Amino acid sequence: VIIVLQLEILRTECTLIGSPTIYEVNAPQPKTGSYSDGLGIHGSMISRAEQGVTNIAYSPRQGLLGSSTAARAEHAVKNLPFSGFYGPMQSQNAIYAKMQQLSLNSHKGQRLAVPWAFGFPGNTYGYRVHPLYQQTPPMYMNGGPVTNNEGPAIPIANLNPYLARWTIKGRVTGKTEVRHFGEGKVFSFDLLDAQGDEIRATCFNSLVDQYYDKIVVGNVYLISRASVKPVLRKKANPLNHEHELILDASTSVESCSGDDGSIPLQRYNFRQISEIENLDCSSTVDFLGVVTSVSPSVTIARKNGPEAHKRTIQLKDMSGRSVPITLWGNFCDVEGQLLHSQWESGLNPILAVKGGRISHFNGPSVGTTSSSQLKINPDLPAAEKLRRWYAAEQEDDVYQTIVQINDEDFGTLSQPDLATVVATISFVCSGACCYPACDLMFNGEQCKKRVTADGDWWWCNRCLRRSKTCEYRYHIVCQIHDHTGSTYATVSQKAARDIIGRKAQEFYTIKDAVQNGQEFEKIMQGILGCEYLLKMSIKKVAENGIVVKRVIVEAERLDLSNSRRVLGAIDKLSKDNSSSSVGDIEI
Template identity: 45%
Template sequence: MAVNLTSNAIEMICNGEFQGDDVKPVVQVADIKLVTTGQQSTERYRMLLSDGAHLQQGMLATQLNGLVQAGKVQKGSVIQMSQFVSQVIQSRHCYCSCAGKTIISGQSPMEQSRVTTANTQSYGGAVGTTGRIPFKDMNGGASMKHSNLNSQNNGGGYAGNSESRGPGYVANNVPPAAYIKSETGARGPGSAPLADNYAHVSAAPNYVNRGPIAKNEAPARIIPIAALNPYQGRWTIKARVTSKKDLRRYNNARGEGKVFSFDLLDSDGGEIQVTCFNAVADQFYDQIEAGKVYLISRGTLKPASKNFNRLQNEYEIYLESTSSIQPCMEDDASIPRQQFHFRPISDIENMENGSIVDLIGVVSSISLTVSIMKKDGTETLKRALQLKDMSGRSVEITLWGNACNAEGQQLQNMCDSGIFPVLAVKAGRINDFNGKSVGTLSTSQLFIDPDFLEARKLKEWFELEGKNVLSVSLSRETMGTGRTEVRKTVSQIKDERLGTSEKPDWISIKGTISFLKSDNFCYTACPLMVGDRPCNKKVTNNGDGQWRCDRCDQSVAECDYRYILQFQIQDHTGITWVTAFQESGVEILGLSAKDLYYLKFEEQDDEKFADIIRKALFTPFIFKLKVKEETFSDEQRVKSTVVKAEKTRNLKLILRYVKFARATEALKVLIY
């Protein structure tokens, strides 16, 4: 089969002369080799491309590796490039990188002698053969001596000395990658061009060559995220910010620093994470807004750190002080707001712990928000809900932090009103505690009753049959505090050696406060925000009216006050000491630690202060406790922490009120 190669395609690519949507040069693969390095886990293929007159090295985009592995593209194949990037390396070598939308029409290697032409010259360096032919350097410099390839060469066996072809052509319409075809039958002088067979398929690449990038003053072309690789020197991507993480501080062996990152999505569905450190984080943090579209350029591509990167991309972008972020004034409707990869809930059962997953389902129940003490001594909010879908399974979704009071409260109000909303969870993490469950991360996103096809199908299923179908839960029943709670007595804490196992015990006790230490009932806390919540670390007075926080490395004029109550719980079996922090302290005493501090030490109203403490004593509560053995001064002690305190209602008073209300109604009937 005879196929015309695009005349002087290599030279025109390197000189940046190809422009427009319909430029798709046809070239031949003179050689292809697998490139392996110790720094990359993904295979990459280097190709030697020929237009019949010149040779040029290029890299195949990794998403097209399957074409080589399947044998559709090999040495001698004729390909048509619909998307490519060219650039100068070390001021003289032109490098061509086949981008994400490259469309390849395979040609049998047996036909290679019928499509190449004699005296092939090399752009981008010598190939190592006999004979020399001078030609002009692509940068306009003096003539350079490169190798002449012919059928007798001893440097690589590339085809040559076949019949000469006239001016080539550029195919205008080619099918997408899913419609790859091989031409059959000979082509005579009067036959139609190769592109005519694909005239019924239109190609509309979103990214085109907009001029050479070999010169610094030339505008950088927009390329898809999927085409980014470390071999490119200059690039620009147009993408939407789908998620933005909080600016956080860290401390490691190399010192202190701060970092934030955000995720990008382009119109081709390519995703990549962008990370900024220290001064660069300060430079760009306020510029980035989730949901907006930006033009981003002059960053560094590095292998993605999978410990902090959940996206399916082998690279991530690190911005520098010279990087450019330009917001697009008009929103680009071709770039989706979000990209989901939904999995049925039933798949979670066989997925590994720590896997990241996108889920969509109907919220069948939701618990109240509770406060949880973390290992680092800070508190956070937690709320649990049950999510079910058409797979016949349900799973517990744990909301953490601000999501409890934002989306969590909205879901609570809808469920209380008898509405069962559809919830889409983007980037939840699977854990295997108490069966299988899914927890939110700082990068997770929640979408309530979203307007897309999967949500509408799920809503229709639930209304017709789903509400009456019982689902098998992959999680143990842990609604409430998010953990299984067992009612215990005070004596059982010691008798059953609760808290001495590897994991803490979560129990509830019905009792009263028999004694409360009122001297040191609170501590001075840092009010500065760390991400989406206050620091809350203890601060010290500098002596000049300023309060110093070692964690934030800053001083503030006014501190906050937080409860750290120590008191005894008593029931019919005995007495035990417990500790309660801010939220539990408010539930027990009825006012904030700051208000109580000012009442005692600023207003010095000892009588009112004593009355508040007195009212808390011998009031019946249901205490939810976390019991865990900890080490204090090389001594093992069991510590009980109050997670939640709920006042119990007096049943006698309620019955008395009901009887009084009924008597009042009866009296009104007699009078009127």
């Protein structure tokens, strides 16, 4: 209910607009009374409200403000018994019309006849009352947020379920295969906009047939009127956006003619391979590395479903670490076969992996999923930098034999020497492979000395303090050998994790805490007899004489197929040289 407290007359006379029909006050009035069509107010009640307004002593200078009659007018309106849905609106029209009549001095005692279509009974001044039941209700999905109606293009980052009108413009950076579930089917594709934000769109059933061939990786599209839903399974959707698009029959997908240079071709968030062991299992990450080996394709028989193809490659980056990447399905047959061909010809291609899934089973590894994306030799500054780094590393690698590092004067008392050896681990001293180390700071660095259990605490004899926690560390001594001889070496923490494939605390739990002998033997059998590329630090130490300490600082398991490739290249070169020699003799 609106109460008018002050009115100001701007004009006392005005010119009539149009040709209204004028009739006298005493002319027959429309039928009044109690209307049952939703008004819920009697005509006599409106008359009393009009009378209350008419009796107000109104002054153009003073108005109603501060007058005692204003309160009476307000009281008259408040006491109207509105019972219908449209009652307050109808009463406002009646009071407002009466007050307007006060200013029509030039037509005093006259009224304007208004057709019935422009108002309900009692609203004789033509102010249209819009019945709410005639308004078109907004469209909601399941009683939730508005999700339809196109609008101007907005950044993907601004998409949310409560935005009514929107259109996004994005490049398709990846598209999954069609997956079947029962009688249904589904596929997804990822969109990237000019701001670098991404979102995933999904099509089900009949929309798969409509859009799968229409959506082309690399093309730019305008999309509107799709449902914006929260991402429920983050493992299945690794993109950073909190929502995803579900296309329906009303969705508009329009291909943009020409290429939009403002939208990048792809977005990566590369992580170092050395970070894998600290990342959660089943999390998805992006990697960029050099392909150092490619295995042949292998067929896997599944219990429920068709056979699967897989291929394993080794990827190495500037952290100096390597990780096996398992390519499944089409990745194995398409990108995997291309990588295998390049590697067989003596090349080491650069591979960008987007959305690889991390696993810690039998050591860190990465596998592709249906939403992963692979790019061979991407045109990226980081890829070119990695290529130069790997070429320089290959030139610096000069292999030594174990006899050489034993006999030659490797290492000094002041500075260690580095040597690279291809050797096999033949024995591991398994007496105390791990130990609990002090995690307190001593002289500005971590203590790392062995601690002993003291109830619920750990006691360090070096720090002379107790700590609630400790850090488990490797202490592995192994024997290595090649075709020239053998020697013993200590394994560093980093190299031990690469060889064992587990963190020190996990290995301690298996060997000492749980004493799972079967699992321990399985790990040992996976190490012994395997060939590694070992980088060793050799230094002489004055301990009861001059002692040579050999420490394995890096360890990379070699793939026998790599040796097969080298032997094949040597054999081909030998045949080419033989053919050239024979040809010279014939000439």
